[in-house]
Structure formats: structure tokens, C-alpha cells
Amino acid sequence: MPHVDALQHAHWRTRGENGPMPVLLPLGSFQENEQRKALEAGGFKAEDISCSETHCFLKIADLQRWAQLAWSYLGTLPDGWSQDDENKWDEAIADIVEQLESGDGISKNGDGDTVLRMVASVAIAKK
Structure with a gap:
């Protein structure tokens, strides 16, 4: 999903690659x-x-606001937010927006809204 890649990128950019990934x-x-x-x-x-x-397709009219909401919910670490996270909040949001403006599965519609293409893989197994 394109938003997961964008949020992971912001995590690595603002927190480095050695720390724990947010649970979600x-x-x-x-x-x-x-x-x-x-x-x-x-x-x-x-x-x-x-x-x-x-x-399915998710239409986002205000990408900045959506990035703030997504990061506030999905970006939290298992032990919560740190002061460093707060200090780098704007950097994380800017990175998410940048990634969402250029990522795979992302386009603009005729109204200028950002559209994310979400792909769900469904498996059915018989035992």
C-alpha cells in the first residue's frame, strides 16, 4: 500500500534505521x-x-492534513512519542507528503485530489 511505504520512509528519515518500526x-x-x-x-x-x-481507491483532498492524521495514528512507537519525534514532526509530515506525491500507485484526479490505489490480496485455503 502506498501510504505504508511513505510512512516507513518518514520513520527511517526522522528516526534512523536502527530503531523499532511502529507496530502499525x-x-x-x-x-x-x-x-x-x-x-x-x-x-x-x-x-x-x-x-x-x-x-480500491482512496481520494485525499488535503494531503497535508491526511499525512498529519496518518502519522499521528500509524507513526507512534511501542513506547509512545518522544521529544525528538515532536521536534521532527514537521520533517516527518513533509517527507510523507513528498513520498505520497511521487510514489507508485498514486495519482491526481481531475479535481486535483490525490488518489491512492490500495490493493488487497485475498487468500482462501482449504484443509
Whole structure:
């Protein structure tokens, strides 16, 4: 999902790459190949797994405001916000906006709104 990449980028830019990732910004992938691996590791046979994708689109009129809301909810670390996080708040928001203006799966509609393409991979497994 394009917003996850943008928020992870802001995390690394403002906090470095050695600290813990916010709980709600997992590094793991939820794409079909990862789902299949997990299901097979859980005992499902490859031939008993079917996957499909569905797409939805999120229209964002005010990208700055959306970035603030997303970072305030998804950017918090397991032990909460630090003073350094507060000091770098504007830098994190600017980075998220920059990433969302140029990332994959992101476009502008005729009204000038930012549109994020969200892709959900759905797996059904029979045991």
C-alpha cells in the first residue's frame, strides 16, 4: 500500500534505521507470494490455496492534513512519542507528503485530489 511505504520512509528519515518500526507499519508483505508461503508453512497444500486481488481507491483532498492524521495514528512507537519525534514532526509530515506525491500507485484526479490505489490480496485455503 502506498501510504505504508511513505510512512516507513518518514520513520527511517526522522528516526534512523536502527530503531523499532511502529507496530502499525509492519515490514512484512501481505502480497500473494507471502500469503502463500505463510499458508504452506501452516500446513496447507499449494493446490488448496487460491488467491485473488481487489483494488480500491482512496481520494485525499488535503494531503497535508491526511499525512498529519496518518502519522499521528500509524507513526507512534511501542513506547509512545518522544521529544525528538515532536521536534521532527514537521520533517516527518513533509517527507510523507513528498513520498505520497511521487510514489507508485498514486495519482491526481481531475479535481486535483490525490488518489491512492490500495490493493488487497485475498487468500482462501482449504484443509
